[in-house]
Amino acid sequence: MNKHKRIFLGLCASAVALATTLSAPAAFAQAYPQKPIRLIVPWPAGGATDSVGRAVAEALRVQLGQSVIVDNIAGAGGNIGTQQFIRQPHDGYTLLLATSSTNSANPYLYKRTGFDPIKDFTPVASLAVIPSVMVVAAASPYKTPADIVSAARAKPGSLSYGSGGVGNSAHLAGELFKSVARIDAIHVPYKGSSPALTDVMAGQLDYMLDTGAYGQIKGGKIRAIAVASDKRHPMLPGVPTFDELGIKGMHMNAWYGLAAPAGTPSAVVDRLNAAVQTAFRTGDLGKRLADIGAEVRPGDAASFAAFWKSELDRYAGLVKLTGASLD
Structure with missing residues (x-):
């Protein structure tokens, strides 16, 4: 095989390899998932x-x-x-x-x-x-976030709120509420939101700011008193936002x-x-x-x-x- 033919064949092999490489992602995506x-x-x-x-x-x-x-x-x-x-x-x-x-x-x-x-x-x-929603038990005496603020200030550290775990959205929302409302309340973390909401329903927790409570709210098992958003939630048109209630900075x-x-x-x-x-x-x-x-x-x-x-x-x-x- 002469020198020129070897060069030509080498270039052909390189071109084939390059074409294969370039087409591999497209081919993989076309086959995905298998x-x-x-x-x-x-x-x-x-x-x-x-x-x-x-x-x-x-x-x-x-x-x-x-x-x-x-x-x-x-x-x-x-x-x-x-x-x-x-x-x-x-x-x-x-x-x-x-x-x-x-x-x-x-x-x-x-x-x-x-x-x-x-x-x-x-x-x-x-x-x-x-959006996070502040919820209380259906029979809770707290009708608005202001009621919770008043009770917490009257007896600092006497109220409790739940979350689905330390650091999850309900925990941060609860801490944000404490900060903007300038109150003290005890955080009770659970392994998931469901058991925390169960204790809210039972009155074992005073309140919770949760994103997974919409089903229980619709079922009447718990009561929503405020939405932590810049607008009312379409599923809860009768529930005001914190902004509407004069509690600013509660967006979560x-x-x-x-x-x-x-x-x-x-x-x-x-x-x-x-x-x-x-x-x-x-x-x-x-x-x-x-x-x-x-x-x-x-x-x-x-x-x-x-x-x-x-x-x-x-x-x-x-x-x-x-x-x-x-x-």
Whole structure:
């Protein structure tokens, strides 16, 4: 074989290799998914977070044609499940239900979360936000937040509020309320929102600021007295906002989104994001989320990444304001 022929064949081989490399991501995305997908929800079953996760899992199953298995791995405010998530292959077959508690607040609440809040994740799609609502037992003597403020000031440290765990949205909302209302109240953390709400219903807790109470409110088991948002919630048109009641600075919600491990191919991210957007447009994902009190927030991966970063910045100030800490 002469020199020129060897050079020609070598160039041909290089071209084939390059074409194969360039076409690999597209081919992978076109084939994806070829097996069941695991969705890690780093909170217990029950409550708003689990409901969002299961609604999204079902929507992805319909859109992608593969089973999406919800895996609840609770503990340490979502850190334990998230630590397991970041160690998974970045192939799109393990996803995370990212939340404001774990992915915005925990980096400032814990000295060590076990993950980098930016570098260990690939934002895929924003899903929804759920405003916090102040709730009391149906038979509670407290009719307004002002009643709670008056009672707390009359006997500092005598009132208690619950949350689904130290550092979750209900805890931060409770600490924010203490700060803006200038009161003292005892925080009682639970392993998830459901048992905390049960004790609110029973009168064991005086109040709670929660995002997962809409079902119990509709059922008359607990009473909503204020919404921590800039506008009234469509499911609770008769419940005023804190702003309307003259308590300024009480804006608190939980956000939810879909994430993949860092390094996940962009073609797979685009495939997953498209599945979510289609589910919002043509499926019942939006209705299922609205039924639990969520306001849907569809968008592309880039806009979700920008929102995620802005929420990290916002929670830095919020955690500093409340003085909350887990170490």
